[in-house]
Amino acid sequence: MRRLPATVITGFLGAGKTSLVRHLIEQAAGRRLALIVNEFGDVGVDGGLLAACGAPSCRPGDIIELANGCLCCTVADEFLPTMQALLERPEPPDHILIETSGLALPKPLVTAFRWPEIRSRVTVDGVIAVVDGAAFATGRFTSTPEQMARPDHDNPLEEVFTDQLATADIVLLNKVDLLDPATLAEVRGRLAAAVRPGVHLLETTHGAVDARVVLGLNAAVEEDLAARPTHHDAGEPHQHDDFESFAVTLPELTDPEALEARLRATIAAHDILRLKGFVAIAGRPARAVIQAAGPRLERYFDRMWGENEPRAGQLVVIGCRGLDRAAITRQIQGAAA
Template identity: 70%
Template structure:
């Protein structure tokens, strides 16, 4: 008897700029997995893993810690051979391999080099890119975060690293989630959708979402086989041998127990405004509280909530990750945050 060829394991690449809502989307998908075995690879820019920790502690049936692989301190688009491929092989070689793989990239990662890695002989016959999903922060687009300023356009050879990363993520997408739609009025949202749609390949669907909520059966069944049509997914970096992130940097700020989290939030807002911080996130040890507090900031918007009790023996530290364009004044930012 001739056995049929094994079906390739589908993988979904979740891309999107810093703070767009990728981790929220991944958590939503895990919570609505419909019983499927899903493995997750999380990549972050910086040496502190916040998103993977949040997903591992979310308590959903699909959030088993052994199914979450965190690759910190770098972007997958730069480390496919050293980190991504061995990780994929390890997942596929499990006695009970996953039925679907989710890959949440760093907010500064280019998705095309990652999709190209699926052509490598070691995994090509075993896994396929079911789809590339780009999560877009509608508010950031409406505020012109990714647009060229008149001053930049006047420069003869100007470049805008934020715009290039954002456009590369859109150009590789099979579906786009226009997230945080509830924070804009109808006219603003229509304008943002038109701006985003103008940058997309033909046929790419745009879905408006609030807190990244979307039908998981649709998103995890795109059947795009993206690794087979890379030529239709242009990139600003197609002519480059590699890609680095010299335009961006990150660092961690470690604090003790926080007596007044409200006052800290005010200082964070001040630091973000004064130094144009793109993303700030982390965990706080709040005085008198048995649970750790999560801090998530994108622009001037800061969210805080308690996610889980501190574990037995876990060091109760407050640690925040700061991400911005190259040239951040670390000492000045740390002084503002410390108060």
């Protein structure tokens, strides 16, 4: 019996995983897709963005959100029951896309495909790692020689990032439109040196790639894990305690530009890794999405507000452990006045 293919999409916070998934949905070509979207924190955002795309190949019931934790640490409690429920549907999907949290390690998730309950029915078609080219160029995921020489050196961002690369079959160097030619060449060279031999490196903007390139790899990754060594193979625990997340609520805005200015200042002052969510703008019938990865921020409309939907905003803040939640909340909510 043919096994159902599943593609794992990994990549650090804000790399462009959700944009990639939306492009793949739009290119489904009649295939029924199911999406498992995992987010770090209690509040899910990406699932709502994907549901708003309205593609017939992926209906709202085909999008499953798993929030409040990374799948790499909750495979037994959340992933296995979710997969079993998908497989038992009267009309199971033709392909499963799994968008992991930006802080998740893909290898423990792929290992779960070896479990007897799903091994005979599903295979990992491939692991796609999305890299924020602009963030990588600034050294966001690498340690300096001086830092590495310290006996107490610890860089959780680097560990997560390199483990994601190590498991990949294809690496998408995303946001290349933000890089000049010289920087792009330098970044591409560094990435090529960091991945396993044979891993394809593709350049993308806004996660746009031909679905035929990244789906249908037939890699059977769950049978090939020994060839994908990572930092955590020796049993070193993945410390989610290094990161934290919380949500900030906002009333309807009258001055979204003032909010954006305050958000940029807040991100810089508190070294916020990721900020995303929705806001309501007075006089505008559509919901506005706010996305920020590091210092870069964008705002756009994704769908109309529902007739009985509260016109209130909510932004999810993610950063390293020790965020001053009270100060960040005051700054953001003060900008919403």
